[in-house]
Amino acid sequence: MEGRRRVLSERNGNVSARILLVAEAPGAHGAERTGVPFSGDASGRNFERLLEGAGLRRRDVFITNSVICNPRNPGGSNRPPTAAELESCARWLRATIALVDPAVVGTIGAVALAALGRIEAHGLALKTDCARPHRWRGRWLVPLYHPSPRVTASHRRFEQQASDWQVLRRLAREVGPAAAAESEPLHRADDRGPGPAERPASPGY
Numbered sequence: 001m002e003g004r005r006r007v008l009s010e011r012n013g014n015v016s017a018r019i020l021l022v023a024e025a026p027g028a029h030g031a032e033r034t035g036v037p038f039s040g041d042a043s044g045r046n047f048e049r050l051l052e053g054a055g056l057r058r059r060d061v062f063i064t065n066s067v068i069c070n071p072r073n074p075g076g077s078n079r080p081p082t083a084a085e086l087e088s089c090a091r092w093l094r095a096t097i098a099l100v101d102p103a104v105v106g107t108i109g110a111v112a113l114a115a116l117g118r119i120e121a122h123g124l125a126l127k128t129d130c131a132r133p134h135r136w137r138g139r140w141l142v143p144l145y146h147p148s149p150r151v152t153a154s155h156r157r158f159e160q161q162a163s164d165w166q167v168l169r170r171l172a173r174e175v176g177p178a179a180a181a182e183s184e185p186l187h188r189a190d191d192r193g194p195g196p197a198e199r200p201a202s203p204g205y
Contacts, residue, residue: 011036013062019172020102022093024111024146025067025081037063038147046147046158047108054165056172062100066115068092081111090118097137104171105139109146116141130156131164133171142167 023037034040038047051058067081067089081089093115097105107113110126117124122136126143133140144164145156152158 012064014059015062015100017060017062017100018103019061019106019168020097020100021061021063021106021108022112022116023065023108025065026070043148046152050147050162050165053162054169056168064093064096066093066112086115086118094119103139104142104168106142106144106168108144113143131167133167140171
């Protein structure tokens with residue numbers, strides 16, 4: 001990915017947003033081409049619908065990725081980020097979280113959830129913890145599925161995802177940046193005991 005254009009700018013959203021959304025990587029036909037996260041492809045269109053359904057606008061959130069350049073196969077198609085790429089970009093993700101200082105972090109897909117586990121272990125798995133708020137580094141962490149057509153067809157239907165996103169609507173109304181570290185958790189990650197984040201075999205779920 002060396003030399004690729006980074007997708008990290010004011011186009012990612014509001015740097016003072018209460019909600020930070022972390023996805024996997026810019027898509028070859030989406031953000032890598034447009035420079036705007038979740039735009040220009042089918043995943044972006046689904047994302048826009050989910051965001052609107054949760055009563056949120058792009059200016060209400062800041063969007064970033066586990067890796068900030070598009071990982072692709074020699075043929076040009078998207079591929080999952082490697083462990084080395086996730087590790088290399090972990091400092092950028094850590095710095096973004098510190099800069100935005102959100103009350104809520106929503107991970108979009110299992111790769112993003114695992115990437116946060118590299119910053120600080122949370123012991124969560126997307127399959128069992130989807131849409132359940134957990135405390136993580138003094139914030140709410142909400143695991144969500146990726147809205148790609150492949151995922152909505154095989155792992156989490158769009159209607160289910162739209163229901164999952166309602167937790168962001170509720171947290172956006174109820175939790176402010178100062179309150180996030182002080183309020184009682186809705187569910188604690190350590191109730192399940194510590195454990196490594198699961199890394200998927202394929203991107204987006």
